Amino acid sequence: MNSKESQIPNPRKPWCKNCKAHTRSYEKVVTESANGGPQVKHEICKECGRRVIAPEHCPEKAFSCVLVLCSGLFVLGFFIVLVGSGDILILGYGLLVVGPLFYFLGLKDVKFARENKKAWIVWAKERGYNENEELKAEGK
Ligand SMILES: [Zn+2]
Numbered sequence: 398m399n400s401k402e403s404q405i406p407n408p409r410k411p412w413c414k415n416c417k418a419h420t421r422s423y424e425k426v427v428t429e430s431a432n433g434g435p436q437v438k439h440e441i442c443k444e445c446g447r448r449v450i451a452p453e454h455c456p457e458k459a460f461s462c463v464l465v466l467c468s469g470l471f472v473l474g475f476f477i478v479l480v481g482s483g484d485i486l487i488l489g490y491g492l493l494v495v496g497p498l499f500y501f502l503g504l505k506d507v508k509f510a511r512e513n514k515k516a517w518i519v520w521a522k523e524r525g526y527n528e529n530e531e532l533k534a535e536g537k
Pocket of ligand 1: 413414415416417420434443444445446447
């Protein structure tokens, strides 16, 4: 691989915190539920086999989504438990468990993205990358 190119900061390219470079990566399906649930794919570093992520993935935005979605599920579950009866109660209790579970799973993911981005910014600045200039260029 071109090692020079891997040292040029690019927020759109996956960056490996372990190798401190934009290493080559491949997609790997990490969870795939049997009942047709959503697939979770991680970008994996070809050099060291660890998970990589493109710094431009905004963890703050993802975090809000996770929070809204999970509290929605939780509130819905709570509502079902309050007013429901019979079989639907199982669904209600299920949501009460699934809501927080998704929240913690999502939080773990967001934490990873946030730490990766933080480390990337430090690394990129060492190479003369200016975060604000990039934002201006994108018209944010
Ligand atoms: Zn790596």
